[in-house]
Amino acid sequence: MKKKVLVTYNMFRSGYAELVEKYDVTFPPDGAESFTYEEVLRMIPEYDALQSMFNFPVDKQLMDAGVKLKIISNYAVGYDNIDIPYATQKGIQVTNTPDPVTEPTADQAMGLLLAVSRRISELDRRLRVGEVKVGLLENLGHSLYGGTIGIIGMGRIGQALARRAVAAGMKIVYCNRHRVAETIEDKYKAVYLSLDELLRVSDVVSVNAPYTTETYHLIGERELSLMKPTSILINTARGPLVDEKALVKALREKVIWGAGLDVFEFGDYPSEELLSMDNVVLNPHTGTQTFEVRNEMAAFVSRNIIHFFEGGPVAKVNHID
Ligand code: GLV
Numbered sequence: 001m002k003k004k005v006l007v008t009y010n011m012f013r014s015g016y017a018e019l020v021e022k023y024d025v026t027f028p029p030d031g032a033e034s035f036t037y038e039e040v041l042r043m044i045p046e047y048d049a050l051q052s053m054f055n056f057p058v059d060k061q062l063m064d065a066g067v068k069l070k071i072i073s074n075y076a077v078g079y080d081n082i083d084i085p086y087a088t089q090k091g092i093q094v095t096n097t098p099d100p101v102t103e104p105t106a107d108q109a110m111g112l113l114l115a116v117s118r119r120i121s122e123l124d125r126r127l128r129v130g131e132v133k134v135g136l137l138e139n140l141g142h143s144l145y146g147g148t149i150g151i152i153g154m155g156r157i158g159q160a161l162a163r164r165a166v167a168a169g170m171k172i173v174y175c176n177r178h179r180v181a182e183t184i185e186d187k188y189k190a191v192y193l194s195l196d197e198l199l200r201v202s203d204v205v206s207v208n209a210p211y212t213t214e215t216y217h218l219i220g221e222r223e224l225s226l227m228k229p230t231s232i233l234i235n236t237a238r239g240p241l242v243d244e245k246a247l248v249k250a251l252r253e254k255v256i257w258g259a260g261l262d263v264f265e266f267g268d269y270p271s272e273e274l275l276s277m278d279n280v281v282l283n284p285h286t287g288t289q290t291f292e293v294r295n296e297m298a299a300f301v302s303r304n305i306i307h308f309f310e311g312g313p314v315a316k317v318n319h320i321d
Helices: 013-022 037-046 060-065 084-089 098-117 120-128 156-167 182-188 195-201 221-226 244-252 291-310
Strands: 004-007 024-026 049-053 071-075 093-095 148-152 171-175 204-207 232-235 258-261 280-282
Touching (some): 013 291, 037 060, 084 093, 093 291, 098 156, 098 204, 098 232, 098 258, 098 280, 156 182, 171 195, 221 244
Parallel strands (some): 004 049, 204 232
């Protein structure tokens, strides 16, 4: 009998072609964005594999109901939506999608950085309503060339951002759980610093770390106070890495100059305070939101499932062998 795969979110079908060819795949009905948690809970006992999304909770209750469940293939690089220790305890393999998300997320970080430093969104908004005064000392931003970017989390996305920042003429400093290989440091002339040192010397700080209990509020009031008043904070990782209330205060009191956020602490939408500020550029978690990447991610999650059942490389986030 064919294996059964449950896909929680509707997505272009083309990325799932290989999966559909091999297995019995259930997608949410046409017109629905996704199955609800309750629907998945009801259906999961029948399924061998679950394809989850970065914002769909996969908790103990769901895994206990998944009596046949062998693999959770997350449609994201981040997997903070999944109870990993419990999946490991139950012998359920969890996989993610590092390859397709690396470059688009780094693009998004670079895009936000350019937009904040040169006030692109703000000036576009003001121009449209006739609020822009033109003059050589009006509408000033900050140069990136010659500045220092501090990358917090020098994994794949951090390195892809470093490549872009080097091309823009920036110096790279980074902090990470551990120092990266010398070949990588040499490639970007990247200097390893403690978080506090990084915050003090950087003109731009980009958060590119996973969300775990250790990284919750990694950037809070104390950390923001160490940053330069001309500096910019970029977050394309997960909202709760930054204490959003402390960030609002820092932006309002000009402790830092600006911020570019693709993710928010309290759900999918920014707070009213953030929406009212001009020195922030806000995007609705669109770091991987391109036509191309949506299909690449679907193909990658499919391949993780196929390889898990049939043999082949799998992007494991918990190690079950
Ligand atoms: C997106 O946020 C991802 O984790 O891939």
